[in-house]
Amino acid sequence: MGETALGASLAAVLGDPALAFPLALSLRIALATLALHATLGIALGWALARRGWWGRGLVDLLVMLPMVFPPIVLGFALLMALGRRGLGGWLEAHLGFGFIFTEAGVWLASVIVGLPLIVKPVEAAIAALPRHLAEAARTLGHGEAVIFARVILPNIAGAVGAGLLMASARSLGEVGVTLMLGGNILGRTNTISLEIYNAVTVGEFRRALVLSGLLGIVSIAVLVVLRRRAGAPL
Numbered sequence: 001m002g003e004t005a006l007g008a009s010l011a012a013v014l015g016d017p018a019l020a021f022p023l024a025l026s027l028r029i030a031l032a033t034l035a036l037h038a039t040l041g042i043a044l045g046w047a048l049a050r051r052g053w054w055g056r057g058l059v060d061l062l063v064m065l066p067m068v069f070p071p072i073v074l075g076f077a078l079l080m081a082l083g084r085r086g087l088g089g090w091l092e093a094h095l096g097f098g099f100i101f102t103e104a105g106v107w108l109a110s111v112i113v114g115l116p117l118i119v120k121p122v123e124a125a126i127a128a129l130p131r132h133l134a135e136a137a138r139t140l141g142h143g144e145a146v147i148f149a150r151v152i153l154p155n156i157a158g159a160v161g162a163g164l165l166m167a168s169a170r171s172l173g174e175v176g177v178t179l180m181l182g183g184n185i186l187g188r189t190n191t192i193s194l195e196i197y198n199a200v201t202v203g204e205f206r207r208a209l210v211l212s213g214l215l216g217i218v219s220i221a222v223l224v225v226l227r228r229r230a231g232a233p234l
Contacts, residue, residue: 045122071176114167125159
């Protein structure tokens, strides 16, 4: 009887037409975030692994902020910076574009919170590479772009994969920054994570439980993959 009731609850929640938009939005945001993490994240990791350039400390600090700042505080700071009284006013006036309470804001929040989890593993992996690999390629006349693509990147593929998995899982579960930048507007900026928040606020705990279970399964899957890649027992 209990299994029947559980199955009915799952069917009722997952079959709700209102869930189609947050699922689609979360998927779009996840794919767009993954694309930027795979480019900007790797580029920043490579840059931070190269010591001694001016401004490196500031860039490293900005990358790490989402790891130490409370998400709601970081979200509020971005809201002030990107709102109409900040950079957002200029963007809207000159480009007709803004981040606040838009899908772009949800995407920005997703990128920011996951960025440290791809940048730092890539930085550590590059810093740990033997110097003679790149030096040998330079003696053969290869430029830095070729060295990165053919020498460095293949040797840090494991760190890149692990970082992208962790960053994607973290971004998918983001609430605080997304709530501030996206505004949690139904049918416009409400992601699956925000749907859990919405369900709890109105007392729909069964709905919150099912959606939390879905995100929990994704997180566990990421953990299993990471442990298998590391050769650790499950």
